Amino acid sequence: MEKNATWESDAWGSSRGWLAPRGARGGGRSWEAQIRPTFRPGPSLSSVLNELPSAATLRYRGPGVLPWGTLVEEVEDGGRSSRAVTEATQKELQEPHPSRELPWPMQARRAHRESHARDQVAYGSGSRAAQWAVLLRRSKEKMRANLHALQPWAWTLKRIGGQFGAGTESYFSLLRFLLLLNALASVLNACMVLLPTWLEGAPPGPPDPDTSSPCGSYHPYSQGLVTFPAQLFYLLSGEGYLEWSPLFYGFYPPRPRLAVTYLCSAFAVGLICLLLILHRSVSGLKQTLLAESGALTSYSHRVFSAWDFGLRGDGHVRLRQRLILYELQVELEEAEVRRRAAVRTLGQQVRIWSVRLLLNLLVVALLGAAFYGVYWATGYTVELQETPVVQQTPLLQLGVNYLPSIFISGVNFVLPPIFKLIAPLEGYTRSRQIVFILLRTVFLRLSSLVVLLFSLWNQITCGGDSEAEDCKTCGYNYKELPCWETRLGQEMYKLLLFDLLTGLAVTLLIQFPRKLFCGLCPGALGRLAGTQEFQVPDEVLGLIYAQTVVWVGSFFCPLLPLLNTAKFLLLFFLKKFTLFSTCSPASRTFRASTANFFFPLVLLLGLAISAVPVLYSIFLIPPSKLCGPFRGQSSIWAQIPESISSLPQTAQNFLFFLGSQAFAVPLLLISSILMAYSVALANSYGCIISELKRQIETEVQNKVFLAQRAVALSSANGAL
Amino acid sequence: MGQCLRYQMHWEDLEEYQALTFLTRNEILCIHDTFLKLCPPGKCYKEVTLTMDQISSLPALRVNPFRDRICKVFSHNNVFSFEDVLSMASVFSEQACPSLKIEYAFRIYDFNENGFIDEEDLQRIILRLLDSDDTSEDLLIDLTNHVLSESDLDNDNMLSFAEFEHAMAKSPDFMNSFRIHFWGC
Numbered sequence: 081m082e083k084n085a086t087w088e089s090d091a092w093g094s095s096r097g098w099l100a101p102r103g104a105r106g107g108g109r110s111w112e113a114q115i116r117p118t119f120r121p122g123p124s125l126s127s128v129l130n131e132l133p134s135a136a137t138l139r140y141r142g143p144g145v146l147p148w149g150t151l152v153e154e155v156e157d158g159g160r161s162s163r164a165v166t167e168a169t170q171k172e173l174q175e176p177h178p179s180r181e182l183p184w185p186m187q188a189r190r191a192h193r194e195s196h197a198r199d200q201v202a203y204g205s206g207s208r209a210a211q212w213a214v215l216l217r218r219s220k221e222k223m224r225a226n227l228h229a230l231q232p233w234a235w236t237l238k239r240i241g242g243q244f245g246a247g248t249e250s251y252f253s254l255l256r257f258l259l260l261l262n263a264l265a266s267v268l269n270a271c272m273v274l275l276p277t278w279l280e281g282a283p284p285g286p287p288d289p290d291t292s293s294p295c296g297s298y299h300p301y302s303q304g305l306v307t308f309p310a311q312l313f314y315l316l317s318g319e320g321y322l323e324w325s326p327l328f329y330g331f332y333p334p335r336p337r338l339a340v341t342y343l344c345s346a347f348a349v350g351l352i353c354l355l356l357i358l359h360r361s362v363s364g365l366k367q368t369l370l371a372e373s374g375a376l377t378s379y380s381h382r383v384f385s386a387w388d389f390g391l392r393g394d395g396h397v398r399l400r401q402r403l404i405l406y407e408l409q410v411e412l413e414e415a416e417v418r419r420r421a422a423v424r425t426l427g428q429q430v431r432i433w434s435v436r437l438l439l440n441l442l443v444v445a446l447l448g449a450a451f452y453g454v455y456w457a458t459g460y461t462v463e464l465q466e467t468p469v470v471q472q473t474p475l476l477q478l479g480v481n482y483l484p485s486i487f488i489s490g491v492n493f494v495l496p497p498i499f500k501l502i503a504p505l506e507g508y509t510r511s512r513q514i515v516f517i518l519l520r521t522v523f524l525r526l527s528s529l530v531v532l533l534f535s536l537w538n539q540i541t542c543g544g545d546s547e548a549e550d551c552k553t554c555g556y557n558y559k560e561l562p563c564w565e566t567r568l569g570q571e572m573y574k575l576l577l578f579d580l581l582t583g584l585a586v587t588l589l590i591q592f593p594r595k596l597f598c599g600l601c602p603g604a605l606g607r608l609a610g611t612q613e614f615q616v617p618d619e620v621l622g623l624i625y626a627q628t629v630v631w632v633g634s635f636f637c638p639l640l641p642l643l644n645t646a647k648f649l650l651l652f653f654l655k656k657f658t659l660f661s662t663c664s665p666a667s668r669t670f671r672a673s674t675a676n677f678f679f680p681l682v683l684l685l686g687l688a689i690s691a692v693p694v695l696y697s698i699f700l701i702p703p704s705k706l707c708g709p710f711r712g713q714s715s716i717w718a719q720i721p722e723s724i725s726s727l728p729q730t731a732q733n734f735l736f737f738l739g740s741q742a743f744a745v746p747l748l749l750i751s752s753i754l755m756a757y758s759v760a761l762a763n764s765y766g767c768i769i770s771e772l773k774r775q776i777e778t779e780v781q782n783k784v785f786l787a788q789r790a791v792a793l794s795s796a797n798g799a800l
Numbered sequence: 801m802g803q804c805l806r807y808q809m810h811w812e813d814l815e816e817y818q819a820l821t822f823l824t825r826n827e828i829l830c831i832h833d834t835f836l837k838l839c840p841p842g843k844c845y846k847e848v849t850l851t852m853d854q855i856s857s858l859p860a861l862r863v864n865p866f867r868d869r870i871c872k873v874f875s876h877n878n879v880f881s882f883e884d885v886l887s888m889a890s891v892f893s894e895q896a897c898p899s900l901k902i903e904y905a906f907r908i909y910d911f912n913e914n915g916f917i918d919e920e921d922l923q924r925i926i927l928r929l930l931d932s933d934d935t936s937e938d939l940l941i942d943l944t945n946h947v948l949s950e951s952d953l954d955n956d957n958m959l960s961f962a963e964f965e966h967a968m969a970k971s972p973d974f975m976n977s978f979r980i981h982f983w984g985c
Contacts, residue, residue, distance in 0.1 A: 180820050180890065183903045185876065186883035189820050225824075238894075238981055246976050379946040380967045383922070384909065385974040386929055389864060389892065390981060397863040405930045412942060773953055780954035 128787045232256070236656065241390060244659065247616040252652070254620060254679060258627055259648045261356060265349045265634060265641035272345035273638045274326060276338045283333045286324040287706060295554040298562035298706040300324040313474050316577060317481045318570040327573070329636045330566040330707030339709040339719045346635045346694065353631070353687060361680030382408060399664070414509040421507075432507050439502050443520060446498065450491040450524065451531045457487040458535035462560065484571070485578035488528045492625075496521045496618065518617055522682055525625045526689055529575075533632065533693050536571060540564045541701060555702035563707040565636045565697070572633025572640065579626050580647050587658050595662040614663045619655070620679050624686050631690035635697070809845070821890035822897075831889055831982050834858070835882055849879035860982050865928040869908045885982075892980035901978045902968050906961050916958040919944050 179193040228234075233256060241249035277283055289299040300323040306314070314320030324331050332338060386404045391397060424432070464470055464480045471477065479486075499520045503513040540556050542548035550557045561567050591612060630644045699717050703710040710716045724735055737743055809832055817828050832845065839848040852871040861867045874880070874888040890896060891904045911921045922944045927935060951959055951967040959967075968974045 180822055181897050181900055183900055186820060186887050190816070193820065229824075241976075246973070378950075379943065380951045381971040381973065383925060383929070383943065383947055384905065384964075384968060385971050385977045387865065388977045389866075390860075390977075390979050392859055392863060394863055397865075401930055405935070408930075408939070408943060412939075412946075415946075776953050777955065780956070784956075 125787055125791050128790055132783075233652075238390075240656070240659065243391075243393065243396060244614060244663070246388065248614050248659070250679070251614075251616050251620055251623075252656070255623060255648060255652055255655070257356075257360060258623060259645060259652070261353055261627075262630065262641045262645040262648060264352060264356075266639075266645055268349050268352070269345055269634070269638045269641060272341045272348070273332070273338075276335075276341050277326070277332055280335060280338070283331065293705065295705040296558040296562050298330075298704075300330070300563075300566075309474050313478055316478060316574075318573045323566060323570070327637060327639045328566040328569045329638070329709075330563045330704070332709040334709050334711050336719070336723065340723050342638075342709050343698070343716065343719060345638075346698075349634065349641075350631075350687070350691060354684075357680055357683055357687065361677075361684065365677060378411060382411060410510050417507075417509050436506050439506055443499065443502065446495060447520075447524060447527070450495060451527060453491065454484060454487050454528050454531045455535045458484045458532055459539075462539065482574060482578055484532055485575050488532065488575070489578065489582055491528055492525055495524055518621075518678070521617070521621055522685075525621055526628065526686060529625070529628060529632070530689065532571070532575075536568060537693075537696075540568075554705055556704070558705075563704045564701075565704060565708055568697075569633055569637030569640070572629055573637055573643075575629045576626065576633070576640065576643060576647065579622075579629070580650070583622075583651065583654070587654060591658055591662050612663055614659055621682070624679070624682050627683070628686035628690050631687060632693055635694045817886060821886055822893045822895040822900075823886065823890050824895075827889065827893065827982070828886065831885060832882075834982065835885060845882050849881050850885070852878055852880070855880050855885070858982070860980050864980075866908055869911065873904060873907045889980075889982045892978065892982075894979055898969065898975060899965075901975065902965050903961075905968065905974075905978055906964050909964075916960055917964060918958040919948070922947055 179189045179196065182189055182192060184192070233252075237249055237252055237256075240252055286300050287298055289297065291297060301314075301320045306320070310320070314322055318328070322328070326332075332342065382404075386407070388400065391400055461480055461483045464483070465477070469476070470480050496517070499517050503517050506513070506516070508516065537544075540561055542551040542557055545551065546555060550559055556564055594612060626644070626647075630640050633640045697716065699715060701715070703713055703716050705711050710719060713719055724732055727735075809829070814825065814828060817823070818825060821828070823831070835845060835848075835850070838850055838854055839845060852868075852875055855861065855871050855875075856867045861870065864870065870888070871880075874884055874891075876884060880888075891900055906917070909917055909921060909925055911924045912918075923940050926940055926943055948957060948959070951963050953963050953966070954960075
């Protein structure tokens, strides 16, 4: 502590930095020597600078307490500095700070609060507006605190964040958010679909197997005794008695009001999900897209916010230290890579770009092979189901039914590790590699779902060819798929179930045995096998994939959000249990800020992708003639104009205006103008910030110059 | 175990603490419990002080590399009263405002307490963050130079509070990492 140092050396010690910019130390010191006084008059440079108002408010620790950072001679000075300090804080007190935001000891805050309350009373009614403003602010705070308290599992999330880091906490926070979305969706579906179905009388049973129509016949199941294996099979594949149940689209009777509410529930759920996801991602975006463009402060952030103060446990601490060292080394290494990349010769550039091209071609080839496999599997399923051997063994039948899901899961399991191996060869910096791996994995997961939907579309609409033999009469392939919406719902139902089963299987059959094995097998081998980490990006992408499946399926399977709520609830407790019993904290942290920005974006992408098949089915594919609430219509959407025509004329005109181009084009123009304005505003703020930075530098030089003149003048005066 | 009972905290005191800190009711009561477990029997919690060692050995702070600085900053005359502990928990709580956290972070990181974070402080911070065996001199100097070149706006080789505030206000992770939960109950 400097208290032991002499006054002079201390003064010059802190002033050395002021006088000498980096790299000019030697020259500065000699200049100091020239104006160094030969005796002890007046103030020193450091004491002058410490009296400045900006230093004073920081160091003030409250009345009655020694200002923090006091040097010995200032105490002897008779409190000249403390006077300046109290003056500055008087100014601070003029602004209405809430007492708890002041960085003072409790006693000082209490006094401040009491004096503030006395002032309020003394000024009486003051101004009505001010009182209302204060009341409004307080009630808003209370409401926010209550909402915050309503969120379940808050303690659990804090514990997880403390032990495993902010990245893992963000996974569980996302899981909780998706649980809320699904719960809302299932409530909406229950109100708008289930309730109206039973309000107008019980829905009829399955169609008679004897009836036939130009569009084939549809008999979902045969009544009578069913064996237990068959029951299990029906449960897992959504066929049999489940096919004609409120679970799937085909069950609902063709009543006009039910049709309207069915359609509106789909749009309402989509809109609410969009609004909630946007609300959640706005805060993440605010943190990441800060106004200043180009200026990186990654080193300062890594040094000052590297240590998670909430960490406990010695093992975690050592891990954390290794991790921080690793991150800092990575950062320095990246700077080195960037520096080297800037000085690459032409030959090296050509070489590295050809390597990158090759690897990207490899990735594209792998993805293409995976997608073809999924496409083939979906087509082959139908063929395989016709073979007699499959029809006789229920287990094989189940396997064939799940073939697309198995293929998708297999592909999602095998390819991401290959991406992780490929990425380091491309010669990018480590953070860019992570971005590439994530992008490729996201593309893989969402596209395999898209390919499955594409092959189903192929089957339903005979490849989009409405003149094909099978599709001519009814507009869809009525021979294979008498009720195509139920079939689509069944596929999504099977994907959901299979995802849950694989999650359970991986936990029970891989993670727990691995932990047991590591416990039994001592030494390095055990440790190698046993340290599993919670891979945040993979888990989050799995969540987003599952949610996209549900969004696609919820139009064709109205109870799917309810099933998904139950699944996510189960998943939460399962993952929490697995985390605490088998995992150690991740050796590569996933910074919470990246998680807050990237994952809601991918969730939005999933929502957008899921909207495409649903909207396509609503507008372009004729509904089944034998099942569902839209049978007999030319398209599912056609129900809406019919219902609108039964509304009063003004309502009709208004709604038609909303759908016309006269509304859409000006809306688009206005949105584009607003967007261009926001971008221009953000750019101008960036420029202002750079300008202000330059001004700060000049002001500081002014300040130092003036302080030195003050010292020189007062020492000259003292000499007289 | 202390003889002081939980119910010794009066309702008005609880209300006052809620108004003067960022802590919720449950958190204040939790800290009260922990404080009572450490204080000697027979005395009221308002009169007892705890030493810096006792606070450093709380589970929330035991493994923190900056615990001595935290204790130094928040204690008065090297002891902690109950209100000092509450103030500390308030600054580290989730609901605390960023300006308060940045202010105290600056005080904690200023090892030599001269009002600035200079090279010496930076080197000490980095040494505390990493295991001392692994850090080479080059790494320290490299990192220090990088931090200063990024955040030192006026080129004086030190970070003043304004510069530190400017850098931390842009850090998206600062608020998340500058949190401690004092639940030991």
